[in-house]
Amino acid sequence: MDLTGLLLDEEGTFSLAGFQDFTFLPGHQKLSARIRRRLYYGWDWEADCSLEELSSPVADIAVELLQKAAPSPIRRLQKKYVAHVSREACISPCAMMLALVYIERLRHRNPDYLQHVSSSDLFLISMVRHPLPVSRKSQEPAMSSAPPLMVPLQMVASKYLYDEGEEEEVFNDEWGAAGGVAVPTLNALERGFLSAMDWHLYTDPREIFEVLSWLESCVAEQQGRRRGWYTYTDLCVLLEQPTWQLALGSLCQRLVKLSCLLAVAYVSSVALAVASVAVIHQS
Template structure:
């Protein structure tokens, strides 16, 4: 009996859905598959005499789609490796030989799906010796390379599914979900590469945004610090002969009841800024001014007008 593993059952369900089997037995070929074989030889072979009935006969209804897929892989392998031999051979003989080899490769003897030599003779109306010659010549042309990888089988199956879906769309004008899935199989690698490219672009954009945010944050912090420093500049009262000792908050004059009658130089304020250093005359104290003396102390008062800081004595 043919293998009945879970993977084989899933494959049969896929073939039944994508190759339009429906409720039909899956051990025969449908009309789209038979037409595909005919169009294959019409396109690649100069001899256009592969009969559709011969392709559809499928040896008494015992050739399943798995055997057909393997046979098509062998035919394509022969066409690529030895194009002259492929073009010079009879399409009926090539097709029959590829089916025989595919059936023997997939199924062991004494199984339900295995076809004996008498079955091939009865269906093809060719003698046993001729069938043996066709099979042997096909093996030599393939160089006995009959192994089929899983990726190669999957690629061939997807090609057949796309053909069936396209044919169904042309005939009925209706695209089912299975047909759309089959037609999109070619675009899956493209979508995968696009997904990787978009992921890489998103990563680069995120890294650029992070660097830009850190740079802007650092710049704004530095600007804020510079602004605070510029608004808190020190202003020094330039007066070497003024008879008061000034500290940061007040100026205490010498106590005592006496009049101060001295010439005071003009008080100048040195203003420091970030871009230039100037000596600007902010406020003048007239010369020969007599300051009244009280029991208390003279207080240096700081008035802030706009951006200029003025120092004046309030007694």
């Protein structure tokens, strides 16, 4: 990487040219490689497998999960809508994982909200990247009878990850265009979502990695069942899960017990044969 852009220029001022080339987190490349390999993003950085949209297996799981979380039949979430929004708004897998954390919190904190919101709007709101100037004391706007859910989820998750001024930020009018929702409606959905969350958006990194591990196992199981066989990566992912480890441990214990029984039976039969031969010779 060229560091000259980070030094003082001829006029003595500090230049930020090339500053975005720094990788601030030491594990960034390792995490990116893990996501590409285990969530089926592929390795061609120039083609359609960038981390700026959801992979097909992740989109399938998102649709299934959100349809269960928000069972309203109005504006029921479809994979085509998820693919369109993730492509237009450049939804990252990290934003999707953060949205899954928010869904789990809503299930425990405010389950009634999930019963009155549509899965499509929840998906969109959870990924917003640019914060609205909303005061916690402001009166919550009236929500429609079936507000969409997918939009608010993605909106809020992206705003949490990419604050104002970042290159990846997306404004509400852009989210509205991507999701086919009017900006005033989108703003109302966002305020309603934040109110339902009680503004509890902070997420510990350990929660993200727990969701990542769960998502990896879901993708591995789903893709393995579809193909009828599992790749080496799929097996590695599944064997990291406690349930699979317990099942494998139980299987190994049974095999060891069976081997011991067979060994004892074999030794006993050999000893019996030797004893029989000895008795015959003595007689």
